[in-house]
Amino acid sequence: SQGVPQGPVSWAMSELKDCPLQFHDFKSVDHLKVCPRYTAVLARSEDDGIGIEELDTLQLELETLLSSASRRLRVLEAETQILTDWQDKKGDRRFLKLGRDHELGAPPKHGKPKKQKLEGKAGHGPGPGPGRPKSKNLQPKIQEYEFTDDPIDVPRIPKNDAPNRFWASVEPYCADITSEEVRTLEELLKPPEDEAEHYKIPPLGKHYSQRWAQEDLLEEQKDGARAAAVADKKKGLMGPLTELDTKDVDALLKKSEAQHEQPEDGCPFGALTQRLLQALVEENIISPMEDSPIPDMSGKESGADGASTSPRNQNKPFSVPHTKSLESRIKEELIAQGLLESEDRPAEDSEDEVLAELRKRQAELKALSAHNRTKKHDLLRLAKEEVSR
Amino acid sequence: MQTENKISPYYRTKLRGLYTTAKADAEAECNILRKALDKIAEIKSLLEERRIAAKIAGLYNDSEPPRKTMRRGVLMTLLQQSAMTLPLWIGKPGDKPPPLCGAIPASGDYVAKPGDKVAARVKAVDGDEQWILAEVVSYSHATNKYEVDDIDEEGKERHTLSRRRIIPLPQWKANPETDPEALFQKEQLVLALYPQTTCFYRALIHTPPQRPQDDYSVLFEDTSYADGYSPPLNVAQRYVVACKEPKKK
Numbered sequence: 001s002q003g004v005p006q007g008p009v010s011w012a013m014s015e016l017k018d019c020p021l022q023f024h025d026f027k028s029v030d031h032l033k034v035c036p037r038y039t040a041v042l043a044r045s046e047d048d049g050i051g052i053e054e055l056d057t058l059q060l061e062l063e064t065l066l067s068s069a070s071r072r073l074r075v076l077e078a079e080t081q082i083l084t085d086w087q088d089k090k091g092d093r094r095f096l097k098l099g100r101d102h103e104l105g106a107p108p109k110h111g112k113p114k115k116q117k118l119e120g121k122a123g124h125g126p127g128p129g130p131g132r133p134k135s136k137n138l139q140p141k142i143q144e145y146e147f148t149d150d151p152i153d154v155p156r157i158p159k160n161d162a163p164n165r166f167w168a169s170v171e172p173y174c175a176d177i178t179s180e181e182v183r184t185l186e187e188l189l190k191p192p193e194d195e196a197e198h199y200k201i202p203p204l205g206k207h208y209s210q211r212w213a214q215e216d217l218l219e220e221q222k223d224g225a226r227a228a229a230v231a232d233k234k235k236g237l238m239g240p241l242t243e244l245d246t247k248d249v250d251a252l253l254k255k256s257e258a259q260h261e262q263p264e265d266g267c268p269f270g271a272l273t274q275r276l277l278q279a280l281v282e283e284n285i286i287s288p289m290e291d292s293p294i295p296d297m298s299g300k301e302s303g304a305d306g307a308s309t310s311p312r313n314q315n316k317p318f319s320v321p322h323t324k325s326l327e328s329r330i331k332e333e334l335i336a337q338g339l340l341e342s343e344d345r346p347a348e349d350s351e352d353e354v355l356a357e358l359r360k361r362q363a364e365l366k367a368l369s370a371h372n373r374t375k376k377h378d379l380l381r382l383a384k385e386e387v388s389r
Numbered sequence: 390m391q392t393e394n395k396i397s398p399y400y401r402t403k404l405r406g407l408y409t410t411a412k413a414d415a416e417a418e419c420n421i422l423r424k425a426l427d428k429i430a431e432i433k434s435l436l437e438e439r440r441i442a443a444k445i446a447g448l449y450n451d452s453e454p455p456r457k458t459m460r461r462g463v464l465m466t467l468l469q470q471s472a473m474t475l476p477l478w479i480g481k482p483g484d485k486p487p488p489l490c491g492a493i494p495a496s497g498d499y500v501a502k503p504g505d506k507v508a509a510r511v512k513a514v515d516g517d518e519q520w521i522l523a524e525v526v527s528y529s530h531a532t533n534k535y536e537v538d539d540i541d542e543e544g545k546e547r548h549t550l551s552r553r554r555i556i557p558l559p560q561w562k563a564n565p566e567t568d569p570e571a572l573f574q575k576e577q578l579v580l581a582l583y584p585q586t587t588c589f590y591r592a593l594i595h596t597p598p599q600r601p602q603d604d605y606s607v608l609f610e611d612t613s614y615a616d617g618y619s620p621p622l623n624v625a626q627r628y629v630v631a632c633k634e635p636k637k638k
Contacts, residue, residue: 056474059429060602063477066422067564067601073415074482074567080408083401 177386185380189373199362201355270327276334419481430476441504464541465585468522471506472625477601478561478568491563491571491626501525501535501557508580508589508630509537510554520580520589522628523548525555541587556580562626564601572597573605573629581607582628591632595621605629 205211269277334340478490488496501507502525509523523537526547535555536547563571573579573594580589592607604623611619 055429055432056470059426059474059476062422062426062429063479063601066419066426067477067479067566069415069418069422070479070481071567073412073419076408076412076415077482080405080412083405083408 177383179387182380182383182387185376185383189376189380199366201358204352269323270330272327272331272334273323276330423479426476433474437504461585464587468540468582468587468628469625472627473602475559475562475625475627477564478571479564480567486563486568486571487561489557489559490561491559491568492573492629492631493559493563493571494631495557499557500528501555503527505560506540506558506627507535507537508556508558509535509548509550511539511548511550520556522582522587522589539587556630558627558630562601565598565603566601569597572626573631578632579607580630580632581605581609581624583609584622584624589628589630592624593618594629598626 206214331340478486480486486493488494488499505525507523507525508520510518510520511523512518522540524540526536526538528535534549534551536549537555538547563569565572574597575594577594579592579594581592582588583590590609592609595606595608598605604625606621607624607629608618608621610617614620
């Protein structure tokens with residue numbers, strides 16, 4: 001890049017090679033060398049004629065001159081065209097490419113000063129042309145000089161774009177229905193693959209309290225290992241927790257859980273069992289404690305279905321290993337006897353809020369997708385009608 | 390503009406003005422040159438007419454042989470000159486080369502004029518067919534046949550041939566610098582006049598001419614050479630025409 005823009009006239013960045021013009025070197029055809037006969041003939045006065053035998057040579061020489069002149073003409077025309085286009089399309093970066101780069105001759109008999117000037121200006125060989133004034137950092141300068149531009153550029157009224165934008169926005173609603181749209185609809189109607197997944201009820205995973213406890217232990221394990229490794233590199237000095245692996249962790253957790261599992265009131269039996277007992281046991285709180293038939297009665301009544309044991313007889317803490325199966329057996333018996341309505345799953349569900357919520361949502365999804373599908377079917381039908389019209 | 394490293398509307402307009410002037414000058418120059426060339430062509434055609442008239446007149450004059458058979462060398466020189474002075478086609482910008490310029494074939498209904506040079510396929514006495522360089526004497530619309538004279542030894546009989554056996558030779562040279570498409574390209578099959586003879590033979594173009602005065606460089610089909618082709622030989626644009634027929638057995 002050459003030169004700093006000087007003064008208000010030059011608003012061009014000095015990237016000469018961007019100019020589309022090729023400043024051709026118009027070399028003149030040396031008449032003496034190439035066209036000797038021609039020169040000689042010209043030198044003669046008018047009286048001396050041209051011999052017939054000279055015709056042929058003259059013809060060749062004239063042809064040479066003519067061809068160089070016409071080439072020059074062509075190039076000039078092309079350059080002018082570029083110049084015109086360039087001036088007209090100011091904002092355009094499209095340049096016409098000249099394929100030719102000939103050297104042209106200018107006969108010396110055109111010794112007018114204008115020609116000389118042209119040769120002077122153009123005779124620097126196809127070097128880099130003046131640059132295009134469109135680099136970003138010149139934007140403010142360019143705006144300043146808008147006033148000095150050709151009158152062609154001035155009357156550019158900003159176009160009113162609003163109606164175009166409006167129609168563009170309305171277009172999607174008013175456009176014709178094509179088979180493309182029909183195809184899209186059909187695609188939409190295909191049941192999605194993940195539908196099945198939505199309706200699946202995933203099996204109960206580990207309860208979060210267990211999981212968190214497990215994770216916490218593992219975390220502590222890791223920390224311990226890290227601390228031990230950092231503090232003391234010897235293997236023998238690992239903390240008690242680092243030797244545990246997952247299995248041990250599980251066992252540890254279970255132990256702690258087992259300790260907590262006993263309900264506060266110390267009754268391991270399921271709810272149904274308790275209720276049954278309550279129904280069967282007549283609690284006479286008011287009556288004095290010396291009512292000894294209580295233990296007997298409970299023993300008798302509980303023998304009615306023969307499935308329960310008598311926990312109150314024994315004072316020492318006992319462990320009943322089969323409370324759950326007891327519970328379920330009692331339930332079955334009661335249902336069989338007609339004392340309890342058989343409610344299948346909702347009973348389970350009431351304990352699981354998450355499951356309940358999940359089911360509710362699934363039902364909603366089913367209803368909604370059915371509704372959507374009917375609507376899509378209708379739409380498809382209408383679209384097909386429209387297309388065939 | 391280049392020295393000052395500036396482009397501005399002012400300079401561009403100025404340059405445009407200069408170019409316009411230069412263009413006008415160039416156009417004027419071209420016109421004058423063309424006029425001069427036309428004059429020369431006029432003179433030549435006058436000469437040609439005179440020659441033909443003399444020929445015809447000479448035929449009626451039986452006191453002396455119509456024409457002494459030319460010596461070979463003289464004939465060859467004549468041919469050379471004729472080739473050299475074939476006018477060069479210089480089109481104005483936007484002009485396309487006309488038919489019978491270089492490789493551009495003649496239009497379908499073209500009729501060669503008397504005095505035109507053509508390549509004619511004649512049957513020799515021994516039954517062999519050869520393409521010879523000939524000059525048109527006349528054309529009969531009625532029978533669609535040309536009468537042609539062998540350019541060599543006018544004493545030979547005239548041939549009367551149908552149009553299919555006549556290929557007119559180009560009347561302009563094509564300028565390689567402005568109309569390269571009017572030239573035969575490398576590897577094209579052509580009929581070319583074998584140097585120092587007056588017969589056309591099949592050949593492949595080796596190189597087209599680079600400058601207007603240059604000749605084609607061609608490879609003649611020649612079974613006496615190992616690869617079947619002669620070394621490159623120069624043939625003027627005038628004596629190279631397109632070859633249409635398939636190889637005869």
